Amino acid sequence: MRMRSSLRSLTGRRLRSNPMDLLLVRHGLPVRVEGAEGPADPVLTDEGRRQSERLAEWLAHEHIDHLMSSTLRRAQQTAAPVGDRLGLGVELVQGLSEFDADADSYIPIEELRQTRDPRFFALVEGRWDELGSTVDPSAFADLVHTTIEGVIERFPGQRVAVVCHGGVINLYLGRILGAERHLWFEPGYTSISRVAASRDGHRTIVSLNETAHLIATRVR
Template identity: 30%
Template sequence: MPHRDLTRIIAIRHGETAWNVDTRIQGHLDIPLNETGRWQAQRVAAALADEPLAAIYSSDLARAFETASALGQQLGVPVSTERGLRERSFGEFEGLTFREIEERWPDKALRWRKRDPAFEPAGGESLTTFYARVVEASGRLAGRHAGHSIALVAHGGVLDCLYRAASRVDLQAPRTWELGNASINRLLYTADGFTLVGWADTHHLEQSGLDENTDGDRVGHAA
């Protein structure tokens, strides 16, 4: 396919937060980076210092925007926020640990763990709704920059959706890929959709953040 029809995407998960360490569900709650996360953001920026990015898009939540801002400052590229890149909304689960959720709502926790696409925590999103939101927003942003490279800075759950879209993996399939904090992941986008190029690069980190998808799901959903 012609080079001008391709958009190269660097998808980055935000740096570590205190709630990642605690395995506490963040979802749409606006939790900042911790000290390690800020260090990771600077390492991502240094690793991508030579990338010719036409644009940097970030979730509007602080943990992603802080990570994106470090990259934007490194490259002199402004960061644009996109609400469609937010983590999955987990409603009543947000602010709780995995253990607390299982203790309070064992039946709901089981549906979550089994990746029921229709399951919605009260006040939250289903996997089906979340996936559609992420793929639409990411494709729309990438479509603006055919022939160029962009960065999407978001959350573990968002990256999980992009991996599944690019690899044609079903929403209910168990996750076998990593979603590390401050990981660098590469995809291509055309009108036909996403293609996977490289995944879970953390060589720029002297010590990696949590590999668990603790924004929203160690048991198989979103981060």
């Protein structure tokens, strides 16, 4: 009996010490908006909705404990089919919104890059005011880190999917890696980047920019 008790105690300690699995998911492809009256806050294109449906089918093969989203529409519309497929509600978190939340335009970054638009260089160099953003990059990075660390603290040992934005993902993962630039890689639409977060504060990037769900079907 003492041996069984010891085994149960050991198993319990192992379960409690499991790292928290954090899935950072970028939203699907949104529509292009320029010169809106008020914040652009674009919705998803038809392609973005298809991407979100494929994401939902992919994640249905994993046990997700909690689902969160930025308050912006492109993130909410990406999270919605995931929540429907997994039977989860979507918790909206203001601190997960993108730095351009108040901007009156949304131009997909790939378009800015392909056309060598000066706004692309302003974006990667941290001159976000040239894109209509009113936030300070360093202050925004601190907000993102605090918000996501708060998520980790709330759900120890669980798997949580967070649907947010390219800038948010760059800033959080960049801090783990010690990246010098705020924006150092380009997450694909509905891509998944995974972090294992231990209780002692250690953070491990498990994967970066997973997009297999856009071209493959998961069978188990």
